[in-house]
Amino acid sequence: MSENRKLIKIATAGSVDDGKSTLIGRLLYDTKSLTTDKIEAIERSSKQRGYDYLDFSLATDGLVAEREQGITIDVAHIYFNTDKTNFIVADTPGHVEYTRNMVTGASTSQVAIILIDARKGVIEQTYRHFFISNLLRISHVVVAINKMDLVNYDEEVYLKIKADFDALVAKSDFTEDQITFIPVSALKGENIARQSEEMPWYVGNTLLDHLEVLEPADLQEHSVARFPVQYVIRPKTEAWHDFRGFSGMLYGGNLKVGDEVTLLPSMNTSTIKSIHYFDQEIQEAAPGSSIAITLDTEVDLSRGDMLVKSSSVPRSEKQLTATICQVNSKPLRVGGKYILQHGVNRVLAKVDQIESRIHTDFTGTETADQLKLNDIGRVHFRLSKPIHFDTYKENKANGSFILIEEGEYDTVSVGFIE
Amino acid sequence: MNNLLIPNPKEAESIHIIREVAAQFERPVLLFSGGKDSITLVRLAQKAFYPARIPFPLLHVDTGHNFPETIEFRDRLVEELGLELIVRNVQDSIDQGKVREERGRYSSRNSLQTTTLLDAIEEFKFDACIGGARRDEEKARAKERVFSVRDDFGQWDEKNQRPELFDMLNGKIHNGQNVRCFPISNWTELDVWEYIKTENIEIPSIYFAHEREVFLRDGMIWTANEHVFREAHEEVLVKMVRFRTVGDMTCTAAVFSEAVSLDDVVGEIRDSSISERGARIDDKRSEAAMEKRKKVGYF
Numbered sequence: 001m002s003e004n005r006k007l008i009k010i011a012t013a014g015s016v017d018d019g020k021s022t023l024i025g026r027l028l029y030d031t032k033s034l035t036t037d038k039i040e041a042i043e044r045s046s047k048q049r050g051y052d053y054l055d056f057s058l059a060t061d062g063l064v065a066e067r068e069q070g071i072t073i074d075v076a077h078i079y080f081n082t083d084k085t086n087f088i089v090a091d092t093p094g095h096v097e098y099t100r101n102m103v104t105g106a107s108t109s110q111v112a113i114i115l116i117d118a119r120k121g122v123i124e125q126t127y128r129h130f131f132i133s134n135l136l137r138i139s140h141v142v143v144a145i146n147k148m149d150l151v152n153y154d155e156e157v158y159l160k161i162k163a164d165f166d167a168l169v170a171k172s173d174f175t176e177d178q179i180t181f182i183p184v185s186a187l188k189g190e191n192i193a194r195q196s197e198e199m200p201w202y203v204g205n206t207l208l209d210h211l212e213v214l215e216p217a218d219l220q221e222h223s224v225a226r227f228p229v230q231y232v233i234r235p236k237t238e239a240w241h242d243f244r245g246f247s248g249m250l251y252g253g254n255l256k257v258g259d260e261v262t263l264l265p266s267m268n269t270s271t272i273k274s275i276h277y278f279d280q281e282i283q284e285a286a287p288g289s290s291i292a293i294t295l296d297t298e299v300d301l302s303r304g305d306m307l308v309k310s311s312s313v314p315r316s317e318k319q320l321t322a323t324i325c326q327v328n329s330k331p332l333r334v335g336g337k338y339i340l341q342h343g344v345n346r347v348l349a350k351v352d353q354i355e356s357r358i359h360t361d362f363t364g365t366e367t368a369d370q371l372k373l374n375d376i377g378r379v380h381f382r383l384s385k386p387i388h389f390d391t392y393k394e395n396k397a398n399g400s401f402i403l404i405e406e407g408e409y410d411t412v413s414v415g416f417i418e
Numbered sequence: 419m420n421n422l423l424i425p426n427p428k429e430a431e432s433i434h435i436i437r438e439v440a441a442q443f444e445r446p447v448l449l450f451s452g453g454k455d456s457i458t459l460v461r462l463a464q465k466a467f468y469p470a471r472i473p474f475p476l477l478h479v480d481t482g483h484n485f486p487e488t489i490e491f492r493d494r495l496v497e498e499l500g501l502e503l504i505v506r507n508v509q510d511s512i513d514q515g516k517v518r519e520e521r522g523r524y525s526s527r528n529s530l531q532t533t534t535l536l537d538a539i540e541e542f543k544f545d546a547c548i549g550g551a552r553r554d555e556e557k558a559r560a561k562e563r564v565f566s567v568r569d570d571f572g573q574w575d576e577k578n579q580r581p582e583l584f585d586m587l588n589g590k591i592h593n594g595q596n597v598r599c600f601p602i603s604n605w606t607e608l609d610v611w612e613y614i615k616t617e618n619i620e621i622p623s624i625y626f627a628h629e630r631e632v633f634l635r636d637g638m639i640w641t642a643n644e645h646v647f648r649e650a651h652e653e654v655l656v657k658m659v660r661f662r663t664v665g666d667m668t669c670t671a672a673v674f675s676e677a678v679s680l681d682d683v684v685g686e687i688r689d690s691s692i693s694e695r696g697a698r699i700d701d702k703r704s705e706a707a708m709e710k711r712k713k714v715g716y717f
């Protein structure tokens with residue numbers, strides 16, 4: 001599959017009605033990813049509603065409630081490909097109430113497309129979604145200034161919005177080359193897959209061309225190797241009598257046979273004897289590989305433990321500070337007890353202190369005694385056992401966690417370790 | 419020995435998910451239909467646990483109206499890989515009076531499967547059912563989580579789903595609940611076919627073009643045999659067809675095709691003039707089929 005096609009994961013963002021679903025529908029249409037029956041359905045219902053054009057948002061808003069209200073409620077994952085690239089797009093909701101779904105969609109993405117309605121310019125949701133993109137350290141942000149057809153394709157409008165947005169970029173951790181501005185009309189397909197003749201003043205790439213040339217870093221590609229043990233493979237068959245393979249996904253860096261490794265939490269050391277990918281023995285594995293590893297010595301290592309190169313060991317602590325985004329309507333309170341899931345490892349966690357709630361418009365913080373749905377704040381935790389982590393900045397996979405509450409076992413928060 | 423492994427990201431993700439299922443649940447089961455998606459799941463599960471055996475059984479809910487080729491294939495696969503297979507029959511649920519056979523033109527046992535499945539879940543106390551559903555199949559599926567928590571009645575609460583952040587999966591549940599797990603959520607139909615090709619995975623013969631007795635109705639190509647209700651005027655034709663999905667005969671339509679090898683099949687699906695999701699081949703033909711139907715005075 002797709003061996004020679006790269007995989008790019010994208011999330012859309014922006015306020016209600018900025019045209020996110022329409023943009024995705026347009027990308028699908030222009031890359032010929034929509035089936036005839038779907039196009040016909042869109043034509044029929046667009047006609048019914050008395051539009052002069054096709055309403056492409058109907059291609060992605062799959063829940064009945066969404067189609068009734070004309071808004072997106074939950075993340076939809078959409079797939080399409082060009083000759084060179086496989087795309088996965090998370091179409092996220094713009095409505096403030098569903099900000100958590102934007103966080104969810106963006107967490108698995110490398111690229112965010114933030115839409116701005118050219119008539120409205122930079123508004124509160126733009127701040128918020130850009131803030132979240134910054135928090136999540138998305139590799140590339142595309143600012144699509146949409147509905148240019150409604151402002152006569154005026155370059156001045158575009159420049160004004162770009163300048164406003166640049167002021168935000170200056171307050172963020174992003175560098176200029178991580179941000180790209182494209183004036184588009186999702187509805188008419190201007191600068192989506194086709195260079196717009198209406199906007200000759202824009203000389204950059206179309207959105208699709210731009211997305212295709214990106215080389216974004218994935219969750220797995222980061223700094224140094226981290227191998228959380230997911231499942232211990234013990235065949236207990238005649239042929240594999242003594243085999244004890246530690247299986248899991250490799251993050252952050254390569255591991256190879258002969259590497260000297262440290263095992264956490266025991267801090268014992270050993271050497272990698274073999275690396276298995278199905279029935280093949282391999283010499284070295286790149287980040288993102290799901291593999292099984294055997295070691296030179298008999299060691300105590302089980303699910304939730306971690307194997308790392310001895311040359312770069314992560315922090316192991318029972319206390320940590322993290323930026324939290326609350327993704328459930330049950331608020332996070334001081335003294336609250338949760339199951340903290342860090343990768344595949346679970347420990348108990350207690351909220352020691354909520355230091356602040358963070359304003360998502362880059363204007364600072366305020367004190368808070370709880371974090372409500374969609375709130376972002378800085379929180380101190382105490383854990384029942386140490387976890388082996390990096391900061392989110394250093395290693396996304398090893399620097400993030402979720403909190404599970406003990407009643408319904410809902411996932412209530414996501415944390416980014418500092 | 420291979421030097422450096424550069425992972426196929428979708429495969430690696432699926433293996434990760436399958437290992438999570440084995441680790442987080444006590445009694446998982448793989449729902450096996452004999453179709454290409456569940457065959458792909460079996461290969462991924464092999465890869466997840468090799469050199470150990472797959473640590474959970476397969477469950478096939480047999481409607482009794484499956485293609486015989488699929489059943490033969492199923493039994494051979496299970497035998498070759500040394501898997502444990504559980505079969506539960508819709509016929510038994512009918513005989514026990516739990517469900518009633520549908521009648522008439524569109525009668526199918528497809529929807530009756532749910533009862534048999536839920537009974538099997540209860541009988542074996544399965545807490546996780548691994549399925550081969552993909553998000554690209556359908557709009558509502560596009561909203562489905564990888565770990566989808568169901569209540570005692572197996573129901574999906576689409577507006578109240580657990581958010582899934584990064585690749586962390588929360589499978590914690592209470593007694594009586596169970597989770598549907600979808601390791602190939604992020605695969606497209608083309609991904610599956612390309613994978614079957616690269617991995618050289620065997621699949622049932624009905625996926626390749628073959629001559630079959632069929633009849634046309636509503637722009638679809640139906641298998642003509644004793645399990646499928648057919649009106650007297652619906653004429654039986656012999657055509658070269660293949661199946662894009664394989665399930666119960668009463669709800670699985672064929673497509674006209676000349677594709678006799680995996681290369682042909684992948685080519686057919688990849689070809690931009692043919693849609694990825696199965697509509698276009700049918701559609702193209704269905705214009706003719708529709709016309710024909712109208713001619714015979716569709717009711």
Ligand SMILES: Nc1nc2c(ncn2[C@@H]2O[C@H](COP(=O)(O)OP(=O)(O)OP(=O)(O)O)[C@@H](O)[C@H]2O)c(=O)[nH]1
Pocket residue numbers: 014015016017018019020021022023055057070071072073092093094095146147148149150184185186187188
């Ligand atoms: N004129 C014009 N209208 C547009 C354009 N893009 C989107 N629209 C219209 O804006 C409305 C909202 O579009 P959607 O795509 O549903 O917006 P959204 O951002 O997905 O909204 P939520 O998902 O609810 O946040 C629809 O009526 C679209 O037809 C554009 O480029 N030009």
Ligand SMILES: [Mg+2]
Pocket residue numbers: 020021022057071072091092093094
């Ligand atoms: Mg939308």
